[in-house]
Each structure stands twice: as C-alpha cells, then as structure tokens.
Amino acid sequence: MRAVIAEDSLLLRVGLVKVLEMAGFEIAAEVGDAEALLAAVEEHRPGLALVDVRMPPGFTDEGVRAALVIRKQWPQTAVVLLSQYVEERYAADLLTADTSGVGYLLKQRVADVEEFVASVRRVAAGGTALDPQVVAQLLVRRRSDPLDRLTPREREVLALMAEGRSNTGIAEALVVSDSAVAKHINNILAKLDLPAADADHRRVLAVLRFLGASPT
Numbered sequence: 001m002r003a004v005i006a007e008d009s010l011l012l013r014v015g016l017v018k019v020l021e022m023a024g025f026e027i028a029a030e031v032g033d034a035e036a037l038l039a040a041v042e043e044h045r046p047g048l049a050l051v052d053v054r055m056p057p058g059f060t061d062e063g064v065r066a067a068l069v070i071r072k073q074w075p076q077t078a079v080v081l082l083s084q085y086v087e088e089r090y091a092a093d094l095l096t097a098d099t100s101g102v103g104y105l106l107k108q109r110v111a112d113v114e115e116f117v118a119s120v121r122r123v124a125a126g127g128t129a130l131d132p133q134v135v136a137q138l139l140v141r142r143r144s145d146p147l148d149r150l151t152p153r154e155r156e157v158l159a160l161m162a163e164g165r166s167n168t169g170i171a172e173a174l175v176v177s178d179s180a181v182a183k184h185i186n187n188i189l190a191k192l193d194l195p196a197a198d199a200d201h202r203r204v205l206a207v208l209r210f211l212g213a214s215p216t
Contacts, residue, residue, distance in 0.1 A: 001047035001124055002028040006037035006063065007082070008055050015110060016050060023117045032056065034066035041070050046077055048124045053083040053090055064090050071102070078123045082107050086133050100204075103129035103164070122164050128207065129164040147210065149191040157184040162207045 003025045007013040010032075017027050025048065029040035033056045041049055049070055053063045067079045071094070078101035081090060086106065094102045103123040109116045109131065119129035150158065153174075160170045171181045185203070194205050 002026045002044060003048040003050060003124075004028055004037065004040045004044060004046045005030045005050045006032070006034065006040075006055065006066070007050070007052045008032045009052075012107065012110070019110065019113055019117065020050070020120070022113075023121070034062040037063075037066050038069060041074055041077055045074060048078045048080065048120065050080050050082065050120070053081055053087065061090070064093060067094060075101075078102065078126070080105060080120055080123050080129070082110075086131070100126045100128070104134060105129060105131045106133055119164070127164050128162075128204075130162050130207075132163055135159045135162045147192075150188060154184050154188050154191070157181060158188055158206060158210055161185070161188075161203060162210050 001024075003020055005013055005016050005020070005027060007016060007030075013030055013032070017030055021027060028044035028046050029036075031037050031040055037049065037051060037055075040046075049067070051063045051067050051070075054060060055062045055066075063081060067081055070077050070079055079094065080103035081094060082105055083090065084107055090104060094104065101123055103119060105116070105119060109119070123129050147155065147158075156174060157170055160173055165173065167178055167181045167185070171178045174181070185206075188206055189202050192206055192209050194202050194209070
C-alpha cells in the first residue's frame with residue numbers, strides 16, 4: 001500500500017518513513033505542511049496518509065483540517081493523525097466526519113514499532129485506532145452520561161473497542177473468552193440504546209457515544 005507522510009519535524013519524518021517501509025508500505029511522498037499534504041494526496045491517491053496534527057504555518061490544527069478534507073475528497077485514503085499531546089477532541093472531529101479508516105495516536109507510540117505498525121495497518125484496512133491515553137482521559141472526564149449504566153468491565157470493553165481492537169484482541173487484553181467479550185458488547189449496545197443496525201456500525205456508534213461525538 002502506498003502512503004503519504006506529513007510531519008514538519010525532519011527527524012521524526014525520516015523515522016516514520018523507515019518504520020513504514022520496513023512494514024511493507026511504499027512511501028509515495030513525505031512533506032512538511034498541510035498544503036503540500038493535500039497536493040501529494042491528490043497526485044498519488046495513497047491508501048494511507050500519516051498526518052501531524054500541528055504543522056506550519058500556524059502550528060494549531062492544520063493537520064486535522066487537512067485530514068477532514070482528505071476524508072471528504074478522497075475517502076479511499078485512510079488517515080492516521082499523530083499528536084504530541086492528548087487532544088481527544090481531534091479524534092472526535094475525525095470520527096464524526098467518517099467512521100472507518102481513521103486513527104489518532106500519540107507520537108510516542110512510534111517507539112513501540114510493533115504496536116504502532118499494527119495500529120496503522122488496522123486503520124489502512126478500514127478500521128479505527130485510538131491511542132490508549134486518549135481513551136483513558138475520556139474515561140476520567142465523562143462521568144454523568146448514559147455510560148454510567150455500564151459496569152466497570154463493560155467500560156473496559158468499550159475503552160478497548162475505542163482503541164480499535166477486535167473481539168479477539170479485547171479477549172486477549174482482558175484474558176477472557178471471545179464469547180464473554182461478545183456478551184459484554186451486546187450489553188453495552190443495549191444499555192446505550194443504540195438503534196438496530198449491522199454489528200460493525202453499532203460498534204462505531206458505541207465508540208462515538210463514548211467520544212461524545214454525533215455521527216453525521
């Protein structure tokens with residue numbers, strides 16, 4: 001799969017190129033700002049864009065805004081946002097715009113190459129990947145809402161769902177059976193009063209509810 005990398009730090013950009021190339025990605029372009037990112041995506045139509053949240057000229061949310069443009073104009077391109085700090089509202093912004101092929105990870109995750117590559121591949125395959133620290137912060141912040149109906153174990157399962165893990169991945173993390181995970185997920189969906197739909201879509205709705213976002 002071809003990928004485009006947008007990161008203004010040359011050192012980190014070189015590192016990302018090496019990591020993705022080792023993982024089997026073809027790097028179509030590496031750029032340092034949002035304008036160049038959009039031009040590269042238009043030219044190469046990559047399967048994945050790895051995007052820094054804050055880039056020149058303002059170093060605010062240029063990467064997020066570019067990611068939203070990419071998901072609207074070139075929906076076949078999956079997007080992973082990279083951030084220095086936990087800013088969970090950006091994950092909510094991206095998921096609200098589209099519910100597949102998106103990720104939000106902290107830059108420190110790059111050091112754990114195996115886990116980072118697994119997250120990137122999951123997003124490239126159409127899944128989601130949220131940084132565990134983002135999920136943890138949301139768990140602390142959200143206290144008075146329908147999520148209060150969930151048991152502690154159900155909240156653990158929902159948090160792992162928000163990270164983008166499959167049922168098997170959740171089962172391995174919690175050291176329980178796949179059937180136990182399936183039961184917890186069914187309970188979560190029922191307690192959150194989610195409308196009847198296909199299983200994957202209901203999982204996305206549950207994660208959006210967790211993020212406090214509203215699907216459009």
